[in-house]
Amino acid sequence: MIINKETIVELAGKDQRIDGRKLTEYRQPIKIETNISWTAEGSARVQIGETVVMAGVKLSLEKPYNDTPDQGGIMINAELLPLSSPEYEPGPPQIKAIELARVTDRGIREAKAIDMKKLCVLPGEKAWFVIIDIVTINDAGNLFDAANLAALTALKAARFPVVDPKTGAIDYKKKTEEPLPLLKEPLGVTVYKINGKLLVDPNIEEEHSYDARLTVAADEKGTISAMQKGGTQPLTVEEISQMVELALEKADFLRKQLDESLKK
Amino acid sequence: MSELIAKERSIVIPGEALAEGMDYLPGQNTYREEEKIYSNVVGLLSLSGRAIKITPLSGPYVPKDGDKIIGRITDITMTSWRVNTGTAYSAMLNVRDATTRFVKNGEDLSKIFSIGEFIVTKITKVTSQKLIDLTMKSPDLYKVSGGRVIKINSQKVPRVIGKQGSMVSLIKNKTGCNITVGQNGFIWLKGEPKGELIAERAIKLIEQKSHQEGLTSKIETFLEEESKNN
Numbered sequence: 001m002i003i004n005k006e007t008i009v010e011l012a013g014k015d016q017r018i019d020g021r022k023l024t025e026y027r028q029p030i031k032i033e034t035n036i037s038w039t040a041e042g043s044a045r046v047q048i049g050e051t052v053v054m055a056g057v058k059l060s061l062e063k064p065y066n067d068t069p070d071q072g073g074i075m076i077n078a079e080l081l082p083l084s085s086p087e088y089e090p091g092p093p094q095i096k097a098i099e100l101a102r103v104t105d106r107g108i109r110e111a112k113a114i115d116m117k118k119l120c121v122l123p124g125e126k127a128w129f130v131i132i133d134i135v136t137i138n139d140a141g142n143l144f145d146a147a148n149l150a151a152l153t154a155l156k157a158a159r160f161p162v163v164d165p166k167t168g169a170i171d172y173k174k175k176t177e178e179p180l181p182l183l184k185e186p187l188g189v190t191v192y193k194i195n196g197k198l199l200v201d202p203n204i205e206e207e208h209s210y211d212a213r214l215t216v217a218a219d220e221k222g223t224i225s226a227m228q229k230g231g232t233q234p235l236t237v238e239e240i241s242q243m244v245e246l247a248l249e250k251a252d253f254l255r256k257q258l259d260e261s262l263k264k
Numbered sequence: 265m266s267e268l269i270a271k272e273r274s275i276v277i278p279g280e281a282l283a284e285g286m287d288y289l290p291g292q293n294t295y296r297e298e299e300k301i302y303s304n305v306v307g308l309l310s311l312s313g314r315a316i317k318i319t320p321l322s323g324p325y326v327p328k329d330g331d332k333i334i335g336r337i338t339d340i341t342m343t344s345w346r347v348n349t350g351t352a353y354s355a356m357l358n359v360r361d362a363t364t365r366f367v368k369n370g371e372d373l374s375k376i377f378s379i380g381e382f383i384v385t386k387i388t389k390v391t392s393q394k395l396i397d398l399t400m401k402s403p404d405l406y407k408v409s410g411g412r413v414i415k416i417n418s419q420k421v422p423r424v425i426g427k428q429g430s431m432v433s434l435i436k437n438k439t440g441c442n443i444t445v446g447q448n449g450f451i452w453l454k455g456e457p458k459g460e461l462i463a464e465r466a467i468k469l470i471e472q473k474s475h476q477e478g479l480t481s482k483i484e485t486f487l488e489e490e491s492k493n494n
Contacts, residue, residue, distance in 0.1 A: 002336075002450075004412040011457055018412065020461045 001086060005209040012194040018206070023199040024246060026253070027051075027142075032149065032261040034157040041175065042158025046150040048201065050140035052084075055150035056133045057158040057180075061170060064120065064127040072119025072127040076105035078134040078147060085139040085204075100143055103188060103228045104134065104151050107217030111186035111225035114155070118181040126168075130155075130180065141204040144215050148188035149254055155180055156262070186225050187254060188217035189247040193235065198243055200250050214240065216247035220255060269300075272311055275321070276303040282316050291317030308475060321475065325351050325418035325448040327396050331387045332405075334413065334446035335398070337377050345377055347385065347398060350415065350448045355396035357385065362400050382408035382452065384444055411442070411454030414464055416471045418449035423474040424467055431470065431480060438487040439463040462490045 008018050015023060027049025037043040040056035064071055078101035080088040088094075093101075108114070119128040132154060134147045162174040192202050193212045202210065212231035218224045224244065229235065235243070266285025270276050282294060283301045290296045293304045294316055303309075307318040327333075327349065335355060339346035345362070347355040359367050362376060377383060384405050389397040399405070416424065425432050425445055432443055441455030441463045451467060453460045466483055473479060 002413050002415055007410065007412050010410075014457075016457055018457075018461075020458070 001204070001208075003205050003208045005205075008206055008209045009195045012197045012199070015197065017199065019203055023197060024250070026201045026250070027203070030254075030257050032153055032258055034153055034262065039172070040154075040158075041161060041172075042154045042156070042180075044150045044153035044157060045137075046146050046153065048142060048146050048149075049203065050138060051142055051146050052137035053143065053146040053150045054135050054137055055147070055154040057154045058131040058133070059128050059158070059160060060131065061121065061126050061163075061168070062129045064124060068116070069124040070120045070127075071116035072114075072129055073116070074105070074109060074114060074130040074132065076101050076108070076132045076134070076151065078104065078136075080136050080139070080143075084136040088136075088139070099228070099230070100147055101134065103144060103215050103217075103226070104132075104147050106226040106228070107148060107186045107188045107215075108132075108151065108155070108225075111184050111217065111219050111223070113182060113184045113186050113219070113225075115181035115183050128160075130158075139204065141202045141207040142190065142200075144188060144190040145201065145254070148217065149258065152185060152187055153258060153262075155182060156185070184219035184221075184223075185255070186217050186219045187251045188215050188226070189250045189254065190215040191243040191246050191250075193231070193233070193239065193243075198239070198246055200246065214243045214247070216244050216251075218248055218251055222248050268311075268316075270303075270309050272309055274309055275306070276309050276318060277306050278303055282309060287314060289315045291315035293318040293320060320419050322417055323419055325349070327351055327353065327355075327387055327390045327394065328447075329387055329390055331447040332384065333387065333448040334382055334384050334408065334444065334450035334452055335448070337379050337381050337383065340373050340377075340379065345373070347383070347396075349396065350418070350450060351394075351396075353394040353396055355387075355398050357383075357398040357400065361388070361398065364401060377407060382413050382450075384408060384446065384452070408444075408452050411452060412460055412464070413450055413452050414467065416449045416451060416467060418447065420471045420474045421445060421447055421449055423479065424451070424470050426480065431483065434480065434484060435463050435466050435487065438484075438491060439466075462487065465490065 031047040033045045036045045041059045042057035045054045078097050080097045082088045082090050132151050158180050159175040160178045162171045191214050192199050192210045194210050211233035212235050215228040217226040266287035268283045270282045280303045281300045290301045294301050305320045307320040335347035335349040337345050338348045343359050345357040347357055349355045385398045388399045439459035439462050441453050441459045444452040453463050
């Protein structure tokens with residue numbers, strides 16, 4: 001892979017980018033598809049530019065955790081498939097995959113987006129567990145935003161499977177009309193800092209050239225649920241507030257895209 | 265009785281029978297098995313006299329003596345640099361061949377070329393084991409500074425250069441960029457950021473539409489439209 005870091009840094013200083021976009025412009029096309037997999041209770045495929053990420057939601061009945069006997073739970077797992085980038089290898093998840101899963105997880109979990117108490121079927125005995133799997137199909141940069149968007153879309157598209165009232169067995173082949181009890185719709189947007197300038201939606205070259213990044217997950221009202229800072233350089237207080245502002249603005253933009261594609 | 269099975273200028277795939285009989289000869293990227301000639305690669309079939317040859321549409325770069333290429337420094341050893349040339353084989357640039365000036369014993373080699381930098385270099389020798397020796401001792405070989413390096417399929421390099429460099433000089437004129445094309449598919453562009461962007465798009469377009477006819481005029485209209493829009 002070729003990374004023209006010097007040119008990217010130099011151009012950022014002049015408010016320009018290597019692919020000719022504005023600093024706060026997302027790549028096109030932004031495509032969001034739902035129900036791409038019939039084996040999952042809810043699924044989504046998100047494309048931002050050339051980056052493609054898929055997410056699937058599986059629901060299963062499990063014994064609740066001992067400290068929260070009246071609640072269900074969520075689990076989020078991300079896999080960076082070797083087919084999506086020459087950098088990724090098969091094997092146990094590496095640091096990048098763990099971070100991607102954790103950031104997506106925290107955005108949804110800490111926003112208390114899913115009504116966990118409604119997931120409980122029988123306190124202390126049975127509750128629904130929401131398992132979200134994120135897989136990257138192509139990594140052309142900005143996996144964080146694509147994964148966040150895919151996870152949220154999959155949650156919105158998910159429908160409970162049919163449960164046999166007598167035996168309690170789940171028939172995964174049939175779905176009910178009942179959606180997940182979503183209270184909020186958290187969405188994370190990552191803002192990158194290169195040469196003192198803030199930008200969103202980096203391509204693969206920019207993702208290898210940044211100084212610092214901040215992922216801000218917030219719900220539709222702008223209540224922040226989680227943040228994650230990355231990169232080697234520090235951030236000032238002013239920069240963080242600017243980044244949060246930019247992230248909230250871009251989250252609104254992505255939410256509109258999501259609503260539009262769900263209408264179709 | 266000899267007969268051509270595949271049509272001329274058609275796209276063939278590996279293992280496809282091209283011709284039958286001993287009157288035809290296997291040329292580039294083809295082989296003979298008993299009476300028939302088969303293809304080795306995906307490509308366009310062409311006939312030159314009795315010889316059948318195939319211009320490949322894809323495939324890796326195979327290093328050749330005398331090729332001018334662009335490579336990236338990946339490692340520095342005691343007396344040489346290791347260079348990534350986009351091939352599966354490793355290339356070495358010895359201190360002797362790196363500069364015309366005298367390099368003192370124990371001098372910091374990263375002052376000359378450091379890791380991650382791109383160089384325009386020439387292949388002096390490819391051994392039977394495909395180990396590549398490089399040289400920088402020529403006035404048209406230099407270190408890349410600024411601009412951007414992009415990579416295309418090395419099989420499309422002749423299309424990007426065009427007949428007697430017609431395509432590359434067209435892009436140079438319209439965008440005002442300096443363009444250096446390496447035989448390994450690495451291309452260095454330097455100019456105004458907007459010009460670089462248009463040149464990059466034009467080159468990607470050539471890569472995409474390389475086998476179509478009237479490519480030069482298509483690229484010309486593309487470049488004119490792009491420069492109008494900006």
